[in-house]
Amino acid sequence: MSEQATTDPYRHYVNGEWTDGHGSETFDSENPATGEPLATFHRGTEADVDAALEAAEDAFEEWRELSHIDRAEYLWDIYHELRERHDELGEIITKECGKEISEGKADVAEAWHMVEWAAGNARHPHGDVVPSEIGSKDAYMRRKPRGVIGCITPWNFPVAIPFWHMAIALVEGNTVVWKPAEQTPWCGQIIAEMFEDAGIPDGVFNMVQGFGDAGAAISEDERVDTVLFTGSAEVGHEIASKVGGEPGKLAACEMGGKNGIVITENADLDIAVHSAVMSSFKTTGQRCVSSERLIVHTDVYDEFKDRYVEIAEKVAVDDPLEEDTFMGPAIEPEHVEKIQKHNDLARQEGAEVLVDRFELDDDEIPDGHEDGNWVGPFVYEIEYDSDLRCLKEECFGPHVALLEYDGDIERALEIHNDTPYGLAGAIISEDYRQINYFRDHAELGLAYANLPCIGAEVHLPFGGVKKSGNGYPSAREAIEAVTERTAWTLNNSKDIE
Numbered sequence: 246m247s248e249q250a251t252t253d254p255y256r257h258y259v260n261g262e263w264t265d266g267h268g269s270e271t272f273d274s275e276n277p278a279t280g281e282p283l284a285t286f287h288r289g290t291e292a293d294v295d296a297a298l299e300a301a302e303d304a305f306e307e308w309r310e311l312s313h314i315d316r317a318e319y320l321w322d323i324y325h326e327l328r329e330r331h332d333e334l335g336e337i338i339t340k341e342c343g344k345e346i347s348e349g350k351a352d353v354a355e356a357w358h359m360v361e362w363a364a365g366n367a368r369h370p371h372g373d374v375v376p377s378e379i380g381s382k383d384a385y386m387r388r389k390p391r392g393v394i395g396c397i398t399p400w401n402f403p404v405a406i407p408f409w410h411m412a413i414a415l416v417e418g419n420t421v422v423w424k425p426a427e428q429t430p431w432c433g434q435i436i437a438e439m440f441e442d443a444g445i446p447d448g449v450f451n452m453v454q455g456f457g458d459a460g461a462a463i464s465e466d467e468r469v470d471t472v473l474f475t476g477s478a479e480v481g482h483e484i485a486s487k488v489g490g491e492p493g494k495l496a497a498c499e500m501g502g503k504n505g506i507v508i509t510e511n512a513d514l515d516i517a518v519h520s521a522v523m524s525s526f527k528t529t530g531q532r533c534v535s536s537e538r539l540i541v542h543t544d545v546y547d548e549f550k551d552r553y554v555e556i557a558e559k560v561a562v563d564d565p566l567e568e569d570t571f572m573g574p575a576i577e578p579e580h581v582e583k584i585q586k587h588n589d590l591a592r593q594e595g596a597e598v599l600v601d602r603f604e605l606d607d608d609e610i611p612d613g614h615e616d617g618n619w620v621g622p623f624v625y626e627i628e629y630d631s632d633l634r635c636l637k638e639e640c641f642g643p644h645v646a647l648l649e650y651d652g653d654i655e656r657a658l659e660i661h662n663d664t665p666y667g668l669a670g671a672i673i674s675e676d677y678r679q680i681n682y683f684r685d686h687a688e689l690g691l692a693y694a695n696l697p698c699i700g701a702e703v704h705l706p707f708g709g710v711k712k713s714g715n716g717y718p719s720a721r722e723a724i725e726a727v728t729e730r731t732a733w734t735l736n737n738s739k740d741i742e
């Protein structure tokens with residue numbers, strides 16, 4: 246892994262140094278496809294977070310004085326490294342978080358797209374010049390860095406999401422304390438090495454490995470000016486409610502979804518089946534944009550169901566390091582249990598189970614991978630009822646409800662919008678009026694037409710509404726969370742009126 250981290254376990258990166266930290270506990274990163282340990286890491290404590298925050302505070306005054314373009318230079322080095330190490334890093338991601346190698350490599354590409362966007366942004370206009378009410382005055386909106394940004398990230402995009410948060414925060418002149426997910430510390434180690442290799446000044450970038458207690462120590466500390474969080478609704482709401490009460494502190498939290506695809510009576514069923522399969526099973530359903538509800542018009546319901554179920558019966562899990570693998574394992578044994586609980590809940594609430602491959606047969610598990618966290622598709626149909634928890638709670642696995650609707654697009658949207666979440670969703674339709682109605686009425690941050698709910702372009706805002714998000718800790722809109730705005734008025738005359 247690292248030339249600098251010569252001891253095992255791997256260390257935190259604080260104030261430009263690799264450190265064992267103050268705690269005595271360590272934890273292992275494991276390969277979800279085999280159960281094998283990959284490496285051991287020091288577990289961060291409150292004292293480690295304290296040291297990292299102190300370093301970030303100290304480094305802020307000098308860092309903010311550099312120009313945007315000078316700060317971006319460090320990011321350009323990382324951009325080139327991400328590109329050069331594309332295949333190698335994709336493989337590491339796949340080994341540590343289990344997603345298919347094509348998805349591991351896509352994660353790296355998304356990271357460099359984000360770094361390219363953030364570093365390129367250094368040469369873009371910042372703020373606004375507005376006309377003044379008085380001719381002799383100039384009026385501007387100027388942006389300033391906020392200070393120390395605490396970044397807390399999930400395991401499922403272990404390289405891309407940290408750069409969603411950190412790249413723009415750093416270019417805008419903030420310093421950073423980051424905690425990678427406990428399931429993907431190896432990816433964290435590599436990113437920290439990249440910042441070190443780029444020669445970023447001491448204290449500007451700091452990484453503390455660890456669990457939720459270290460995350461809470463970051464988000465709750467008064468020295469943190471903005472928290473950028475991506476992860477579960479449970480944790481994000483806890484952070485937002487605690488931090489939201491503190492004047493002057495921001496928490497931009499991106500969370501989960503209970504995403505749906507509406508398939509109307511005139512849908513192209515090839516597109517519908519492809520979109521549903523990709524959205525529900527890719528990355529084993531463990532994407533924030535994965536679809537767990539398919540809302541299908543009665544006129545095409547039976548044909549769609551037959552075609553979708555036929556594929557769900559056959560979708561194969563395999564070694565995620567193989568190029569043509571469609572579906573890898575779940576992240577960890579606890580998550581397999583959680584998926585099972587969601588499947589059980591659907592059954593208890595009256596689901597008609599169409600496919601139950603939660604427990605795969607031995608011959609479906611790839612050779613040599615018997616200790617991996619394998620699960621297969623669970624597909625059910627159920628009559629829509631607003632009281633059903635199985636239609637409202639995110640499973641984050643290959644767990645899919647088919648819901649038949651009869652009526653117009655308004656009825657489809659009633660069902661679609663009946664979840665506490667509002668992250669991603671799609672419509673499959675050949676009728677532009679239905680598509681436009683969906684665009685205007687779906688309670689979503691990310692909406693797709695005639696496409697799977699999959700992927701994101703970094704120069705678009707990425708985030709959800711309702712319970713899925715309270716701000717945009719990523720992409721273009723994150724600038725709002727990492728800068729302060731000053732209304733600046735300059736008098737060009739001697740007249741002080």
Ligand code: NAD
Pocket residue numbers: 397398399400401402424425426427455456457458459460461462464475476477478480481483484499500501502532533534639641668708709
């Ligand atoms: P998680 O909420 O369990 O953990 C996310 C991070 O928060 C981890 O680093 C964890 O250690 C930390 N954490 C845990 N408890 C904390 C606390 N009390 N205070 C501060 N930090 C704490 O989420 P996960 O299992 O890593 O990721 C899966 C979830 O993330 C899913 O719900 C998925 O939908 C969501 N997600 C959302 C997006 C998006 O852009 N909307 C993207 C990816 C994943």
